[in-house]
Amino acid sequence: MTRNINIWKRVDKPVVIVYLLMVIMGWFNIYAAVFNEEHREILDFSQRYGKQFIWIVAALILAVLVMVTDARFYFFFYWVIYGIMIVMLILLFFFGKEINGSRSWFEFGFVSLQPSEFAKFATALALAGYLNYHRQELTRFRIIMPALGIILLPAILTAAQPDMGSTIVFFALILVLFREGMSPYVFVSGLLMIILFFLALLLDNYMLELILTGLAFFLVWLVTRKLKVALAGAGIVLLIGGPLFMLNHSLNEPASYNLIIIITLLVSGLFFAYYIYQKKALGVLVIYAFLISSVLYINTVDFVFDNFLRSHQKERVEIMLGFKSDPHGTGYNLNQSLISIGSGGFSGKGFLRGTQTKFKFVPAQSTDFIFCTVGEEWGFLGSVLIVGMYLFLLLRLIKLAERQRSVFSRTYGYGVMSILFIHFFINLGMTIGLVPVIGIPLPFFSYGGSSLWGFTIMLFIFLRLDASRTEHLI
Amino acid sequence: MKDLFAARKYFIIAMIIIACVILIARLFVIQVVKDVYRLSADNNVLRYVTQYPARGLIYDRNGNLMVFNQAAYDLMVIPSQTSTMDTALFCEDLEISTDVFRERMKAARNYSYRAPSIFLKQISAESYAKFQEKIFMFPGFYVQPRTLRKYSKPVGAHILGYVSEVDEIQIKKDPYYKPGDYIGKLGIEEAYEKELRGTKGVKIFLVDVYSRVKGSYAEGAMDTAAAQGNDIISSIDLDLQEYGERLMENKTGSIVAIEPASGEILALISSPGYDPELLVGRARSENFLKLSADTLLPLFNRAFMASYPPGSTFKPVNGLIALQEKVIVPSTSFSCNNGYLFVGCHSHSSPLDLKGGIMNSCNAYFCQTFRRILENPEYSSVTEAYEKWRSYLTQFGFGTKLETEFVNELPGLVPAPAYYDRFHGKNGWRALTVISLAIGQGEIGATPLQMANMTAAIANRGYYFTPHVVRSAGGEEGSRFRTRYDIEIDSANFEEVILGMEAAVNGGAGATARIAAMPDVVVCGKTGTVQNPHGKDHSVFIAFAPKDDPEIAIAVYVENSGFGATYAAPVASLMIEKYLKKEISAASGWKEKRMLELDLIGIKSDQRDEEH
Numbered sequence A: 001m002t003r004n005i006n007i008w009k010r011v012d013k014p015v016v017i018v019y020l021l022m023v024i025m026g027w028f029n030i031y032a033a034v035f036n037e038e039h040r041e042i043l044d045f046s047q048r049y050g051k052q053f054i055w056i057v058a059a060l061i062l063a064v065l066v067m068v069t070d071a072r073f074y075f076f077f078y079w080v081i082y083g084i085m086i087v088m089l090i091l092l093f094f095f096g097k098e099i100n101g102s103r104s105w106f107e108f109g110f111v112s113l114q115p116s117e118f119a120k121f122a123t124a125l126a127l128a129g130y131l132n133y134h135r136q137e138l139t140r141f142r143i144i145m146p147a148l149g150i151i152l153l154p155a156i157l158t159a160a161q162p163d164m165g166s167t168i169v170f171f172a173l174i175l176v177l178f179r180e181g182m183s184p185y186v187f188v189s190g191l192l193m194i195i196l197f198f199l200a201l202l203l204d205n206y207m208l209e210l211i212l213t214g215l216a217f218f219l220v221w222l223v224t225r226k227l228k229v230a231l232a233g234a235g236i237v238l239l240i241g242g243p244l245f246m247l248n249h250s251l252n253e254p255a256s257y258n259l260i261i262i263i264t265l266l267v268s269g270l271f272f273a274y275y276i277y278q279k280k281a282l283g284v285l286v287i288y289a290f291l292i293s294s295v296l297y298i299n300t301v302d303f304v305f306d307n308f309l310r311s312h313q314k315e316r317v318e319i320m321l322g323f324k325s326d327p328h329g330t331g332y333n334l335n336q337s338l339i340s341i342g343s344g345g346f347s348g349k350g351f352l353r354g355t356q357t358k359f360k361f362v363p364a365q366s367t368d369f370i371f372c373t374v375g376e377e378w379g380f381l382g383s384v385l386i387v388g389m390y391l392f393l394l395l396r397l398i399k400l401a402e403r404q405r406s407v408f409s410r411t412y413g414y415g416v417m418s419i420l421f422i423h424f425f426i427n428l429g430m431t432i433g434l435v436p437v438i439g440i441p442l443p444f445f446s447y448g449g450s451s452l453w454g455f456t457i458m459l460f461i462f463l464r465l466d467a468s469r470t471e472h473l474i
Numbered sequence B: 001m002k003d004l005f006a007a008r009k010y011f012i013i014a015m016i017i018i019a020c021v022i023l024i025a026r027l028f029v030i031q032v033v034k035d036v037y038r039l040s041a042d043n044n045v046l047r048y049v050t051q052y053p054a055r056g057l058i059y060d061r062n063g064n065l066m067v068f069n070q071a072a073y074d075l076m077v078i079p080s081q082t083s084t085m086d087t088a089l090f091c092e093d094l095e096i097s098t099d100v101f102r103e104r105m106k107a108a109r110n111y112s113y114r115a116p117s118i119f120l121k122q123i124s125a126e127s128y129a130k131f132q133e134k135i136f137m138f139p140g141f142y143v144q145p146r147t148l149r150k151y152s153k154p155v156g157a158h159i160l161g162y163v164s165e166v167d168e169i170q171i172k173k174d175p176y177y178k179p180g181d182y183i184g185k186l187g188i189e190e191a192y193e194k195e196l197r198g199t200k201g202v203k204i205f206l207v208d209v210y211s212r213v214k215g216s217y218a219e220g221a222m223d224t225a226a227a228q229g230n231d232i233i234s235s236i237d238l239d240l241q242e243y244g245e246r247l248m249e250n251k252t253g254s255i256v257a258i259e260p261a262s263g264e265i266l267a268l269i270s271s272p273g274y275d276p277e278l279l280v281g282r283a284r285s286e287n288f289l290k291l292s293a294d295t296l297l298p299l300f301n302r303a304f305m306a307s308y309p310p311g312s313t314f315k316p317v318n319g320l321i322a323l324q325e326k327v328i329v330p331s332t333s334f335s336c337n338n339g340y341l342f343v344g345c346h347s348h349s350s351p352l353d354l355k356g357g358i359m360n361s362c363n364a365y366f367c368q369t370f371r372r373i374l375e376n377p378e379y380s381s382v383t384e385a386y387e388k389w390r391s392y393l394t395q396f397g398f399g400t401k402l403e404t405e406f407v408n409e410l411p412g413l414v415p416a417p418a419y420y421d422r423f424h425g426k427n428g429w430r431a432l433t434v435i436s437l438a439i440g441q442g443e444i445g446a447t448p449l450q451m452a453n454m455t456a457a458i459a460n461r462g463y464y465f466t467p468h469v470v471r472s473a474g475g476e477e478g479s480r481f482r483t484r485y486d487i488e489i490d491s492a493n494f495e496e497v498i499l500g501m502e503a504a505v506n507g508g509a510g511a512t513a514r515i516a517a518m519p520d521v522v523v524c525g526k527t528g529t530v531q532n533p534h535g536k537d538h539s540v541f542i543a544f545a546p547k548d549d550p551e552i553a554i555a556v557y558v559e560n561s562g563f564g565a566t567y568a569a570p571v572a573s574l575m576i577e578k579y580l581k582k583e584i585s586a587a588s589g590w591k592e593k594r595m596l597e598l599d600l601i602g603i604k605s606d607q608r609d610e611e612h
């Protein structure tokens, strides 16, 4: 065993340097964000910047502990780590402290912990462990389902807290599955689902269904190269839908257009099935299946949106989609965020010179909206520097992942990369109005012990695996 | 194992690079390209100024303005933007001491270093004009316009309520409110706060280091305008209200006048009142303390917070219940020999029927009647008969809150049988035990508002609408005030009792309230004298007019004055005349003069002085 001698030499220095830079820059920005004239000392422990220093020191100690642990520990005990984290997430429902309507925190005296932050690396580990054995078979349904299960379990548990931000983060791990061989169709379907999700909220269901149906017949024409077939299909739909529509109109309590269209499509399916069977037209079958599942999906989305999302989350999505512009409601945060970032201009106002009274206007400015301070005080240059650092870190992580010998280490590396990527993209995106305001922290920058520790452990486990990449894990 | 999918890393790398390019492009747009988000100079700062909406106006039923707004100015400070300045000059201009200055600055800094807070409240327009010229010398300070209430006439304070700054409890209860916001207290201002308050807006300004406004930020693209609150049309008749307050000057007591057909309150007077202007602006807290300390309780709204025994004005109700329960008929006569058992009576002709009983206000008649109600063989016990009697009273609105807009109205009291059980044991009490209820004395208590409502119900021959002071708010009428409450007494029985009330005012010898008669309008009324253990009796009068198709129902209480006929009746008749004719005829001039000159408070304090 030579690891104790080599471990510090073999740790990837560029990643460590970027990590340290980010943590320190984060700390200074928190200082600037909640700066208080009465407490000018950056090490004033009654203030968030003082506390963040403690979290940083603790994070560094954690990093060292992770590094001195044998790499094989993570390989052999990933199930245990994952199991503990799942149990923690379940225990939240019983012992969690409710803050802002969600149970995401444990409170131990003066320290609060957010288990979902630790569940992220645990899930990446578990997925890596599973894929280590099954990676070449990800095209098979039986193999892919447990992998999705590993992701879905913590995703559902966090969704129930409810903490939509963390839920979305777990889904980022699907990128790992794609890298390891999952069908691109599944991946494309996933992207399609996201697009349909927004369209379902933007348009009336029946409008969207009519558009999709029209699109389907257009595709049929392209696939079969017979205009007649497409027109005949459309004719069948009209022949069934028309009378149904008229009949429905004469009822005292007419059903929704939406329901009429669903019934029409399902009934016409019987006629299409005959055609598909006769002509062995597989392409048409696929199109029909896609159409029906899309229609069912958009109805599910609408139903879930109306019945399960909490009103403030609904509002956030609605504001992002431009349904609502309420400068004193949820959109107010975004407006304030845009103003502070935008007012930074090209080179920013300088450290502690952010004159926006953000203290009052952007509530989470030291946590989820920390980027506002960066944008305002360091301007476009500072913003690009942050994006650049992340780009460097993410690409570096891919490079490190690709040089691993073991599938376990590689897939874990991709897991770390995916989770950091989604955090980074959503967090920055929300402060500049590209994505809905979803409350997730900017890794290494945002104030808070749990997230900093979670990301530190996650990153350093990978660095530890990378340091031992020449050794055999088993 | 061979890695079949290694090439997919390029797809992932491309995706990440594209994402970063999108982020940078968007950052470039909002930070470098777009003017909307950019500030012209480094020293410029944004100032968020809350745009406070003006409260809605309040009109009376005839469209006369009752409450409107006047401008005032709050001096604001942002501690982080202050710098060295001539503090002495500043304090001199604002007429404050340097100690106050230091104290206020400290408070502002404690609240927030970067957010604005109020430094000095409600500077008058004159001081503002003076100060504004020098404001550039005081960086970090600026002036925020506010509005204060102004009243067209110094009347109706108890109906209108007042406006004050929100306290912490209200801020916690409703996140709409922020420190420094105004909120309605009592009266219409509180009951219709949501309609009146309007919507706050925000204006963003560019300000230079000398606190000078350099223009609006992003050409106002981020601003929202404040929207004034909805106007309210009250049911009050401002002239009648003013006249009533004049009549009640130097007297304690209350007047409530209602339009029977709608339940709309025409006037609501509690005397002594106060000028609503006293509770506006910086002087409010000082004046409030003074008013609270006044022994005549000007802040106390007697109209619905004071509960008195109704006295003889209650007799018509007992007559109605007896008729409906069929224990008497209109022709039932009782003789009176200066009273009944231990309840005395004045001298009048005897025997009397129902009409005569009401006209002469014969105590004996109503004691006998009440006895018949409670000893009705239809019921198994006195308790049961009493419960039935009590249920009629509840229908008239006694013993429960009427649910007007006023949150602090009193329910009054009609004791449950359990009350008497406690003193006399179960079934240990009989009609004679509670006989004082027959003439509206004893444990029963009702507010002037409840008495006016009872009068309205009699005027309507058996129903009422919940009394209310607001006709429409923001163009919408309150639907809950359109519910008709019917009393389970036949209208024919009402006609019989109304004949008695008509006779009490317009009858011949023995009529108790002839002073309230008008030459060309049939007024129906009933006097009352409420025994007062603490001093002279209270004088009470209820009336409605005209007899057919009544337009006004009124209850008048004059405390510590004596007989109902002497004080309350002329006040009521003057109010009715004022409302129906819009002016007082020469024939009534002497009544008006006498009532205006009557000073019961002065007399009382004179007496007090003599006693000492």
Ligand SMILES: [Zn+2]
Pocket: B336, B337, B338, B339, B345, B346, B348, B361, B362, B363, B364, B365
């Ligand atoms: Zn008598």
